[in-house]
Amino acid sequence: MTCTRPGLYSQVIEYDEATVRLSSTVHGSDHPDTLRARNNLVISYGDAGRAQEALHLAQQVLTDREQILGPDHPTTLRARKNLVREAPIPVQQPDLATPTAAPDHQPPSDIPEQPV
Known part of the structure; x- marks a missing residue:
């Protein structure tokens, strides 16, 4: 069951x-209907x-489906997808270092050089 109204999440759970x-x-506990639930x-x-809670249960479901149905079964693959969906995404910190140009290299200029 899916829910789109925040107030109903506890009822759905x-x-x-x-x-x-x-x-x-x-x-x-090993029946496919139980695994689906x-x-x-x-x-x-x-x-x-x-x-x-989602991540912990997703790991358990994936482990059980791999053991019961095999690693390549379609529902095992769905469980793997759900685990990835629930896994926290690591946030990369921006590189705060300022790049420096080599002394003999000047960045290109938008203004063309004028002959002297």
Whole structure:
């Protein structure tokens, strides 16, 4: 289930968590439906800004899908994509050093040289 209204995120997460619990009870934790429900919960956590929970669960889902379905199964690949989606993106700091021109090199000028 996806949510576009911020006030509903907690309801969606409650629904997804209940679905995971129910599916685990009925089918078992290794069943594809349970794995799918857990994957949906990853997305809901991420959408709600609960990045650490999303990342942790995404890693678990990926590991389980690799073991149960194999590394090249389409749903395993989707889980890998979701893990990348939830992983924090490292922020590169800008290079604050000022580049210097070599003494014998002058940057090009917009004004053409005039003959003397």
